[in-house]
Amino acid sequence: MNDIISLIENAAKTKNDLASASIRMPKELYSFIEGLADQLDLSRQETMLKLLEKGVEAAKAALKLDDKEQAAVDIELLEPSSFHLLNTNKRHSLEDHDRMLSEGSAAAFYAPWKYNIDRIKKGDVVFLYENGKGIVAFGQGTGETEKREHHGYLEECHFQRLMDFTILDKPISAAEIKKAVQKNVVFLRTMSPMPDGQLLLNLIQKRSA
Known part of the structure; x- marks a missing residue:
């Protein structure tokens, strides 16, 4: 978890083109993301993006796609x-x-x-x-x-x-x-x-x- 927090805190805003996506999630999960965004002084979008990026990296490692x-x-x-x-x-x-x-x-x-x-x-x-x-x-x-x-x-x-x-x-x-x-x-x-x-x-x- 500390790795995720560090990643989010130190991340610069991406300048690449972004794709728009909508997602429905449990209210409790969304509430946690809101609180985490407030604590890190980031937007909810930035927080969710970095959490997603971390999850994608874990999935790629599990599938050994880039190995x-x-x-x-x-x-x-x-x-x-x-x-x-x-x-x-x-x-x-x-x-x-x-x-x-x-x-x-x-x-x-x-x-x-x-x-x-x-x-x-x-x-x-x-x-x-x-x-x-x-x-x-x-x-x-x-x-x-x-x-x-x-x-x-x-x-x-x-x-x-x-x-x-x-x-x-x-x-x-x-x-x-x-x-x-x-x-x-x-x-x-x-x-x-x-x-x-x-x-x-x-x-x-x-x-x-």
Whole structure:
């Protein structure tokens, strides 16, 4: 708890663009946040934001999303598949997300995560997953990985241009994906194999029919 208080007390106001969100919570919890904000001489929004940030960091640590060693092991153990679910990196960069959609590509950044792209073979189907929305686009890999700089670091972006790239009129939500494949899916992972990906293609084709 002392870490949270210290984090809030020493935090400078963020200058980044903020997204608006509403949340309903128990009155007792809201009352505590009000009291904590008064004690720290911060706004309720600043207090809740810092508490959320601390909680997100704990969740990321529990899931080992940014653990390089764990990510390298995960990539080695991934089962072969001709279908892949690729997170568009929106939690790190809106620019990366937008670029994948605008140029019709699948990309990943920095080692070991960037090596996921090298696993995509020609003709493999790649579903692009946007956090909060679901599968927003898909296409087929060329099997040819290209490299470019990312924020000044050479060859830290691996990407493949996707053939027959299609942006969906309506995303396939996380709930719909789980229902279609009948299994749990880790949507925050950079890229996951989808052995039952044909079921997702069938769902997409059924919608567009």
